[in-house]
Amino acid sequence: MRYLLFLIALFFVGNANAQTEATPQLDIKNGFFTPKFYIDGQRANKWDFTYRIHEDEQALRRFKKGANLRGLGYGVGALGATMLIFEYDRRKEDGSFGRNSDNIANMVLYTSWACIIGGAGMYYRGHLWQKRAVEVYNGEEEQSSLHLGPTRDGMGLTLTF
Secondary structure, X not given: OHHHHHHHXXXXXXXXXXXXXXXXXXXXXXXXXXXXXXXXXXXXXXXXXXXXHOOOHHHHHHHHHHHHHHHHHHHHHHHHHHXXXXXXXXXXXHOOOHHHOOHHHHHHHHHXXXXXXXXXXXXXXXXXXXXXXXXXXXXXXXXXXXXXXXXOOEEEEEEEX
16 A cells, blocks of 8 residues: 555655756748747747747657758758759750650659659658657656556556656
């Protein structure tokens, strides 16, 4: 019985800091070219936002991973768009639209579209990683809990933070 009371007390002590600590609520919304950052519902710049998210190491790692993936998506998409523009101009000058173009020109065209689509996918995936980082920081993704369940030796308590 003492063991049970000790674990319950430990659960409340572990959550007391999370319940009394006033951390600002962060939010990120997708803009046209760049994300928009909010702290406690008010618009903030990127530097204030990243300063706040530095407080949680796991959230910071996810946020950086998302930012890197998002930037890579911009680069790959821009590369594909550039290749598409050059190939379109080359075909316009040569007059080789449709079936008259050769296989290599078609491969350049398909590669440019693949880069654009892949870049958009990386951009979207990076935005999801950044949203998850904000959820981790705000405490929405990981909640502490106390569960009673079966173990190998009988019944037991599981405390997760």
